Amino acid sequence: MLPEVISMREPDEPTTSERILLSSGRYITFGPFRVDQQRQEVTRNGARLKLQGKVYQVLITLLEKPGEVVTREELRTRLWPADTHVNYDANVNTTVNKLRQALGDSSDKPLYVETIPRKGYSLLVQLEVSDRPLRSHFIETEPAAGSTEKSTRSSGRLSFSKSDLWIVLGVIGLILAGMLLGAGITRLWINHVAPLAPYPLTMIFSLAATAASF
Numbered sequence: 001m002l003p004e005v006i007s008m009r010e011p012d013e014p015t016t017s018e019r020i021l022l023s024s025g026r027y028i029t030f031g032p033f034r035v036d037q038q039r040q041e042v043t044r045n046g047a048r049l050k051l052q053g054k055v056y057q058v059l060i061t062l063l064e065k066p067g068e069v070v071t072r073e074e075l076r077t078r079l080w081p082a083d084t085h086v087n088y089d090a091n092v093n094t095t096v097n098k099l100r101q102a103l104g105d106s107s108d109k110p111l112y113v114e115t116i117p118r119k120g121y122s123l124l125v126q127l128e129v130s131d132r133p134l135r136s137h138f139i140e141t142e143p144a145a146g147s148t149e150k151s152t153r154s155s156g157r158l159s160f161s162k163s164d165l166w167i168v169l170g171v172i173g174l175i176l177a178g179m180l181l182g183a184g185i186t187r188l189w190i191n192h193v194a195p196l197a198p199y200p201l202t203m204i205f206s207l208a209a210t211a212a213s214f
Contacts, residue, residue: 025129028063031112033103034133035063042102054079055098062113062123071120096121 022028028035032045040056042049051059061078062070076088079095096113099105105112114122 022060022064022129025131027131027133028127028129029133030063030123030125030127035059036133049102051102052098054095055102058095058099062121063127066123066125066127069116069120069122074120 022037026036026038028037033049034043035041036043037060042051042056042059057079058075061075072089072092075092075095079092080086080088097107100107100110100113103112107115110124112123112125114124116122
């Protein structure tokens, strides 16, 4: 029986081949996120995310192999030493779920971290590594989308205003027609009633003149 070979590499230390990509620059950018490897910080559109140590290590492990499958065993080896007695499967699931929550991701419709059944996980996005912080593509394209949305809303308000104008004009027309009809009816009533009662009208005008003289 062959003796078991135990790697002396620390659990949180990637191999040399894994280091090639991330060691080429300090900053890693993907989507709206930026990772500062020197400070071990993750920001989204400039706002810092609060990631626990193991959650950050899971993210770095996925970033080291973008588009490839990171097995659950790799994550276990990376996060816990060999002599650690924990429920690895449950803890790996919990840690990956915390990462998804921090990224605003979902296991049902993944944008960043995809679950590979019975194997592990894979990072879905491409990343950029540089010595200087790059502006996120998400930020650059967002104003254009906002402008399109504003234009759509503006055109919607324009057509709605035209409809309102026609409604207001119709209401004004009805009001004017009602006023003209009321004036005509009033005039007809006066023409019919005034000849039948000349005395009361004369009396009213006389009283009004008398009151005005005082």
